[in-house]
Amino acid sequence: MAILSKIRDRSMFLILIVGLALFAFVLDPSSIQQFFSTSKINAIGEVNGEEIDREEFARQVENYRSQNGGRVSQMQAVNAVWTGMVGEKVFQDQLEKAGIVVGEKDIWDAMVSLNEIQNSPLFKNEAGLFDEEKLKEYIANMKDDADAGNPQAWTSWLATEKSIKQNLEREAYTSLVRAGLGASLKEGERDYLFNNTKMDAQFVYVPYASIPDSLGSVSRDEIQAYLKNNKKRFKAEAGRSLKYVKFDIVPSESDDAETKQTVENFINDREEYSNAAKTTVKIAGLKNATDYEAFLSENKSDLGIDNGYKFKNQVYAEVSDEIFNSEVGIVVGPYKQNGYYKISKVVETIQLPDSVKSSHIIVPFAGTTRSTSTKTKEQARKTIDSVFALVKNNKSKFTSIADEINSDGTKGKGGDIGWVRKDQAFSASFDKDFANFIYKNKKGSIDIVETAFGFHIIRIDDQTKYEKAVKLATFARLIEASEETENIIFEQAETFNAMLAEGKDINEVAEENKYIVQSAMDLKALSEVIPGLGAQRQMVTWAFNEEREKGDSKRFDIDVNGKRGYAVTVLSNIYTEDGISFSSDLLTGVRKELIEKKKAGLIEKKMTGSSLEEIAKNSGVTVRSASSVSLSSPLLSGVGNEPAVVGAMSTIKINEISDKISGEKGVFVVKVTKRDAPVELENYDSFRKKIITEYQGRGNQVYKVLEETADINDNRARFF
Numbered sequence: 001m002a003i004l005s006k007i008r009d010r011s012m013f014l015i016l017i018v019g020l021a022l023f024a025f026v027l028d029p030s031s032i033q034q035f036f037s038t039s040k041i042n043a044i045g046e047v048n049g050e051e052i053d054r055e056e057f058a059r060q061v062e063n064y065r066s067q068n069g070g071r072v073s074q075m076q077a078v079n080a081v082w083t084g085m086v087g088e089k090v091f092q093d094q095l096e097k098a099g100i101v102v103g104e105k106d107i108w109d110a111m112v113s114l115n116e117i118q119n120s121p122l123f124k125n126e127a128g129l130f131d132e133e134k135l136k137e138y139i140a141n142m143k144d145d146a147d148a149g150n151p152q153a154w155t156s157w158l159a160t161e162k163s164i165k166q167n168l169e170r171e172a173y174t175s176l177v178r179a180g181l182g183a184s185l186k187e188g189e190r191d192y193l194f195n196n197t198k199m200d201a202q203f204v205y206v207p208y209a210s211i212p213d214s215l216g217s218v219s220r221d222e223i224q225a226y227l228k229n230n231k232k233r234f235k236a237e238a239g240r241s242l243k244y245v246k247f248d249i250v251p252s253e254s255d256d257a258e259t260k261q262t263v264e265n266f267i268n269d270r271e272e273y274s275n276a277a278k279t280t281v282k283i284a285g286l287k288n289a290t291d292y293e294a295f296l297s298e299n300k301s302d303l304g305i306d307n308g309y310k311f312k313n314q315v316y317a318e319v320s321d322e323i324f325n326s327e328v329g330i331v332v333g334p335y336k337q338n339g340y341y342k343i344s345k346v347v348e349t350i351q352l353p354d355s356v357k358s359s360h361i362i363v364p365f366a367g368t369t370r371s372t373s374t375k376t377k378e379q380a381r382k383t384i385d386s387v388f389a390l391v392k393n394n395k396s397k398f399t400s401i402a403d404e405i406n407s408d409g410t411k412g413k414g415g416d417i418g419w420v421r422k423d424q425a426f427s428a429s430f431d432k433d434f435a436n437f438i439y440k441n442k443k444g445s446i447d448i449v450e451t452a453f454g455f456h457i458i459r460i461d462d463q464t465k466y467e468k469a470v471k472l473a474t475f476a477r478l479i480e481a482s483e484e485t486e487n488i489i490f491e492q493a494e495t496f497n498a499m500l501a502e503g504k505d506i507n508e509v510a511e512e513n514k515y516i517v518q519s520a521m522d523l524k525a526l527s528e529v530i531p532g533l534g535a536q537r538q539m540v541t542w543a544f545n546e547e548r549e550k551g552d553s554k555r556f557d558i559d560v561n562g563k564r565g566y567a568v569t570v571l572s573n574i575y576t577e578d579g580i581s582f583s584s585d586l587l588t589g590v591r592k593e594l595i596e597k598k599k600a601g602l603i604e605k606k607m608t609g610s611s612l613e614e615i616a617k618n619s620g621v622t623v624r625s626a627s628s629v630s631l632s633s634p635l636l637s638g639v640g641n642e643p644a645v646v647g648a649m650s651t652i653k654i655n656e657i658s659d660k661i662s663g664e665k666g667v668f669v670v671k672v673t674k675r676d677a678p679v680e681l682e683n684y685d686s687f688r689k690k691i692i693t694e695y696q697g698r699g700n701q702v703y704k705v706l707e708e709t710a711d712i713n714d715n716r717a718r719f720f
Contacts, residue, residue: 045082046713047089054719057081067156073535075528078720088166090706095169098176102168110164170703177702181695188688193677195632199649200674202623204616205639206607207666208599216598223590240543241573242520243506246533246558247493247566252485256336259479263334263341266299266475286345287331292473302340303476308426309352309439309469319344323470340476348471353463354422356438359415361387361402364454371454384448384455391457392446398459416461422469434458493555493566500553506570519572525717533567534560537720543571544717550574596662603667604660612657615669639665 043051064077072080117123118130122138125131139157146154208216251259268285289295293305312324316337323332326346333343364371365380375383387405391398402415410416425435431451437458441447446459481489499509510517520530525544530536539556542548553570609615616623626636634646642663649672652658658670 043715044719045086045715046711047086048093048711050089052085052089057085058719060085063155063159066152067159073528075526075535075537075720078716079526082714082716086707086710086712087703090703090710091166091170091173094173094706098173100169100172100176102165102172106168107161107165110168111161174702178696181692181698183688183691183695185684185688187691188684188686189681191691192681192684192687194650196630196678197650198628198630198676198678199646199672200625200627201629201649201670201672202612202625203636203645203668203670204607204612204619204621204623205636205666205668206603206619206621208596208603210620210666211599211602213595215602216595218591218594218598222594226590226594238525238544239573239575240523240540240571241575242523242530242539242543242569243517243572244520244530244533244539244567244569245496245506245510245515245517247489247496247568249481249486249489249564249566251479251481252488255482255485256479258482259477260334260336260341263343263475263477267331267333267343286343286473286475287329289345289473292345292347295473296475299475301475302478303342303474306474307432307471309348309350309422309471311352311354311422311467311469314423315470315472323472324468336479340478342474342476344472344474346470347473350440350469350471351466352422352439352469353466355419355464356425356460357419357462358417358438359398359402359459359461360406360410360417360434361391361398361415361457362406362408362454363387363456364407368454369452373454380455384457388448388457398457415459490566493568497553497555497568500568500570503551506553506572522575526720530567533558536567539567539569541717541720542569548574600662600667607660607667607669612669612671615657639663642668645670 042054044054044057045052060081061074061077064081065072065074068077111117112130112132112135117135123130123132123134125134142154142157145151266285267287269288270283270285271280272283273279274281284295286292286295296303296305312320315323316335318337319332319335323344323346326332328346328349331343331345334341336342361384363375363380363384364373365375365377366373367377373380387401391401399414402410403412406415420430420435420438422439424430425439426432431453433449433451434456437445437447437449438460441460443460443463446457449456449458496509496513496515500506507517509515518532520532520539523530523540523543525540527540528535528537530539533539536556536558542554542556548571550571550573553568556567556569558565558567603619606619607615608618612623624636624638629636629646629649631643631646631650634641634643636642636645642665645661645663645668648658648661649670652670652672654672654675656671658668661668661670
């Protein structure tokens with residue numbers, strides 16, 4: 001049923017493509033090839049008239065995802081690669097004009113100076129020093145591997161070289177820009193005087209808060225008109241809004257009961273007919289099993305073996321009492337936990353500490369984990385035996401020999417491993433032989449233990465209090481929706497979508513069926529995340545299809561954090577690039593600005609009079625005073641930070657009443673009564689340098705300026 005629906009969803013698209021192909025062939029058989037090979041189809045975008053090839057872009061996206069181990073989504077990779085390629089092309093023209101050329105030696109010198117290269121053991125000689133020849137050999141081997149059909153490492157290396165080159169070019173260009181930014185001593189003097197002149201003033205201040213918001217309210221049309229009149233500040237961008245209802249594929253009560261019964265059937269032995277043996281055979285249940293890893297594997301447990309030991313507070317609370325009161329061999333369950341039905345057999349009970357502090361001396365041999373030793377196992381055994389004879393009763397000797405021969409992180413620490421918690425010791429990342437010794441022997445024990453890393457002399461230095469722990473063998477089965485349940489949920493989603501396709505309102509239909517309607521507002525063409533659903537790029541792509549109209553609906557297969565379901569979606573609004581897209585952040589900021597402007601107008605009408613006292617009286621406030629105010633500290637007593645007002649004070653004539661000034665917190669009228677210039681200095685070089693530093697700091701913004709002035713055509717949304 002679900003597959004047939006998907007075919008129906010794509011039928012119009014298939015008909016369109018077939019029709020286009022036939023029509024093009026009748027006119028000219030080559031026209032269909034020309035249509036699909038035009039530069040517009042193959043270009044992911046343009047920067048200053050230079051195309052970004054679609055295939056090359058796709059390759060770089062895949063390389064980026066591969067380098068990040070698949071930890072980034074496709075759209076995250078798309079955006080990262082786009083930023084890099086646009087930056088490369090934006091800078092390229094400027095680099096050519098500036099005559100900046102980065103040679104191979106520059107790239108090599110920058111590469112070998114990287115900490116990752118200098119400190120890598122791959123490129124060090126016998127003396128532990130960086131060896132440039134080893135790096136060259138490593139690169140040559142990567143090239144050979146690429147020629148042999150394994151290009152991944154070589155491709156990554158070339159990307160690193162390219163990145164280094166780009167960084168060198170951009171740093172050179174930015175340095176040239178910084179070098180051109182300077183200031184004179186006169187500018188330094190002016191900056192010193194301007195920022196340190198102290199001013200006394202009287203002022204009338206009427207806060208915006210004195211006017212109720214209701215009197216300064218703004219309509220949606222006013223906001224739209226304001227945005228259109230300020231296009232440079234608010235760049236319009238196409239947007240879409242969606243409404244949707246989510247249908248989760250969840251197990252029914254009968255699915256739950258069936259899973260519970262299935263798990264229960266694995267407790268005891270059972271008989272099944274064997275096609276291979278042509279007879280009925282007995283299959284051991286968990287109760288009589290002895291090889292638990294094989295049992296879980298052969299019976300397809302949805303959770304693997306856990307060889308760790310659990311204290312009571314680490315066992316599921318609903319069954320912890322029963323488990324800790326059971327003898328070895330008892331099976332507890334079935335019980336439900338975290339979406340699984342489980343049965344657990346008590347395999348072992350033991351008294352264990354929670355943490356152990358230990359020290360070791362290690363002698364690796366050829367073939368052991370992370371070992372570069374050339375010793376044979378027999379040679380290593382002789383060495384460890386002789387060392388053990390020296391240190392087993394001598395702590396100071398243990399410490400000195402550990403510092404001398406250990407090659408791991410305990411060298412220089414007397415072989416001290418430190419405290420290791422039980423869960424860490426019995427995890428997959430810790431050696432099981434080492435863990436068994438330090439946890440199953442008493443404080444003060446010392447002996448030779450062979451592990452995957454070689455021979456150790458292990459000494460148990462301290463342990464926390466012992467308490468009872470258990471080892472469990474747990475068989476688990478995920479509680480999943482049956483095919484019958486999935487079909488029912490699918491039919492619900494399809495029926496809902498059919499009603500919307502008939503023109504019915506999503507809110508009304510949802511209310512009738514007790515569904516919850518959710519919204520995704522102001523999506524952009526390159527958006528990926530749908531609120532409440534996570535990454536659902538296919539929904540955004542559908543919404544931005546040129547044929548899509550407001551009110552269109554569609555059912556989508558979704559996966560949210562590993563949980564499958566359907567989302568029936570309605571395109572609730574379309575914003576074109578010529579229109580205005582109302583994001584919540586944009587509305588909040590613009591509305592506040594317009595409300596304050598309206599309030600300022602209402603306040604200014606009251607602020608009339610020929611003197612400050614008269615203006616204050618007509619405004620219902622009092623005249624205030626400010627003393628020793630400067631541009632470097634634009635604080636007005638009782639008001640706060642008001643840079644625009646103090647800036648105006650620095651230019652108006654003494655004892656003249658200013659025009660009305662709209663500040664951060666209200667409307668002001670100011671009269672400067674005194675202006676004291678700072679003490680003249682013999683030299684203003686420090687202030688000149690301060691200006692230069694500020695200018696050169698802005699040099700880092702050069703790319704943003706170049707990007708804003710570049711002619712960039714972005715077609716990413718058509719392909720991803």
